Amino acid sequence: MSAVSAISAADIISILKAEVENYNWDSVEQEVGTVIWVGDGIATVYGIDHAMYGEIVVFDTGVKGMVQDIRKNEIGCILFGRDTEVKEGTKVTRTKKKAGIPVGDEYIGRVVNALGEPIDDKGEILFEDYRPIEEEAPGIVERKSVDTPLETGILSIDSMFPIGRGQRELIIGDRQTGKTSIALDAILNQKGKGVICIYVAIGQKASSVAKLVSTLEHHGALGYSIVVVSTASDPSSLQYIAPYAGTALGEHFMRQGKDVLMVYDDLSKHAVAYRALSLLLERSPGREAYPGDVFYLHSRLLERSCRLSDKMGGGSITSLPIVETQAGDVSAYIPTNVISITDGQIFLESDLFFAGMRPAVNVGLSVSRVGGAAQTKAMKKASGSIRINLAQYREMEVFTQFSSDLDETTKQQLQHGKVLMELLKQPLAQPLSLHEKVMTLCLAENHIFDDVDVKKVKSFQSEILGFLGRNHPHLGAEIEEKKALTDELAEQIIAAAREYKSR
Secondary structure (H helix, E strand, O other): OOOOOOOOHHHHHHHHHHHHHOOOHHHOOOOEEEEEEEEOOEEEEEOOOOOOOOEEEEEOOOOEEEEEEEOOOEEEEEEOOOOOOOOOOOEEEEEEEEOEEEEOHHHOOOEEEOOOOEOOOOOOOOOOEEEEOOOOOOOOOOEOOOOOEOOOOOHHHHHHOOOEOOOEOEEEEOOOOOHHHHHHHHHHOOOOOOEEEEEEEEEEOHHHHHHHHHHHHHOOOHHHEEEEEEEOOOOHHHHHHHHHHHHHHHHHHHOOOOEEEEEEEOHHHHHHHHHHHHHHOOOOEOHHHOEOOHHHHHHHHHOOOOEEOHHHOOOEEEEEEEEEOOOOOOOOHHHHHHHHHOOEEEEEOHHHHHOOOOOOEOOOOOEEOOHHHHOOHHHHHHOOOHHHHHHHHHHHHHHHOOOOOOOHHHHHHHHHHHHHHHHOOOOOOOOOOHHHHHHHHHHHHOOOOOOOOHHHHHHHHHHHHHHHHHHOHHHHHHHHHHOOOOHHHHHHHHHHHHHHHHO
């Protein structure tokens, strides 16, 4: 009779180890819950006990949802799609993944929805990576101070409220005052500058977005732009995640060391969409019926815009969030929130807009908290006293409207102010280059335009810039190359302008 060989303790341990290592964890039954209530794009699910906030769950019908509310025995989910097929009793499965969006270089030039799916009939998009839509903002050590200009091509903004790469500059004003136009001009001005532009449309009419896309295409700007769209007909849940999804796309490029310009149009509608979701999830309403965390809604979004340090690749995201005011009330809840988060604001005024001052920038209420740090030396020197001159003009205009007999000095100051106001007017989609802006300001500062009829100032400006471009191209080339305006160069520009006037 053969003796049975005894198994040693070491063998038993190795067998158990192998069993544990080869154990198929995926075969374990996934956590499945059941819908107990559904309506208005919200589903309440019972039976999922370990879901994370922001986790994606999948319904039997194929619709995806995101966990937004975790209670004792149930979870509240927002649906990324129509809730018509989801009913009581529908099974819901956890994915153990946070909400994310596919990202990649192929997204450039495309129009996509808030989930990253193409909606421009140009075929599928091959993606390289998958990024969570909610990501922690870079820390202080990973950041670098803002010192490189991001020019909008708009004279009034680049001279008085300069925007730097990595800055957040709010565009605020009533409806129909040209907020989107300023953002659009800023995008058009990035042509050939290596900046990727991402425009996020939140709760807008599909026709408005289509018009914007055709404008970008017409000016050859779609080739370096991405349009992320969540229209007014989309569920509130998609309008809520759209800006985060757009920022995740921007972060993909920023991490590659590239510069990105983000436009959120607009955050008022974003807050309204979030308010609708919060009220449906039965959260306590606060001021203006917004939930208590509406500040955090925008702060965690806008803090992701920054300029990374050289160690992190040196990329940047510059944000132009847009907020709509009601009857110019800047002290309302959402405007004050976003003003306190951003690094300055461009305030557009209805009265100025209807008076023909376009862009309708209110020089008194607008500010850039980065200021001269994000200006080239040439621009800083040329725009030296423009704000003071405009402030004096506005003050003097109020005092002199009742007076008929004015002394010569006052008349000259009023004329100079009128000329400056006229020069700051700028047609749509006609951004100015650095040397054109510097030359215009240099000539205005030296009173070259003051004896021109106010109505003819704009045409005279374009004529004189054309003359300088044709007959003295070296002047513009020097400004573009050295980014500085020496006294000698300024004198040459003034002499050339006087030569043109004498003709």
